[in-house]
Amino acid sequence: MKITRSMLFAGLFGLTCCVAAQAAQNISKEEVKHFKLTKVGSISVAETGGSISSPSDLHQEISKRADEKGAKYYVVIAAREHGPNFDAVVDLYK
Template sequence: MKFASGIVAALVMGSISFGAFAAKEISKEDAAKMNLTKIGSVTTSRTTSPMDAKRDLSKKADEKGGTYFVVIAGEKNEKTVHANADVYK
């Protein structure tokens, strides 16, 4: 029983920490208002849902050192979702 409680606690903490440090999606207008600096672009194409694509873009924006990202294009075909985003700091 303690083992299962430990697993649940670890999963909860992991999801909280992901949300706390993940790059946040914002609009193009917000990026302009906040006077952010564009530091690059990221793309994803191996995801199967829009939520997975957003999560992947956020992770890739983090890896580039970004704090925010703006989705600039997205397309869903039969099996995958493809999206592009600009990364800002």
């Protein structure tokens, strides 16, 4: 089985979600529906100059911003590697 870049990114991103115990957690859209969570907003994380240069950096920044907005969970709508940076758009939930 050939491992693609997106599969590697998804795996690394999922692994980093286990690192911070009290930070906002990445969940699926199905979990949002199942637990009937309330959407509290959306955020976009995009930095330049290589400040978010790994999936781990991206997770930390998303969690930090979600915490600032009072969210406990987030769903990644889109994520990509753009040159030396990673960026994402996420929906936030309580």
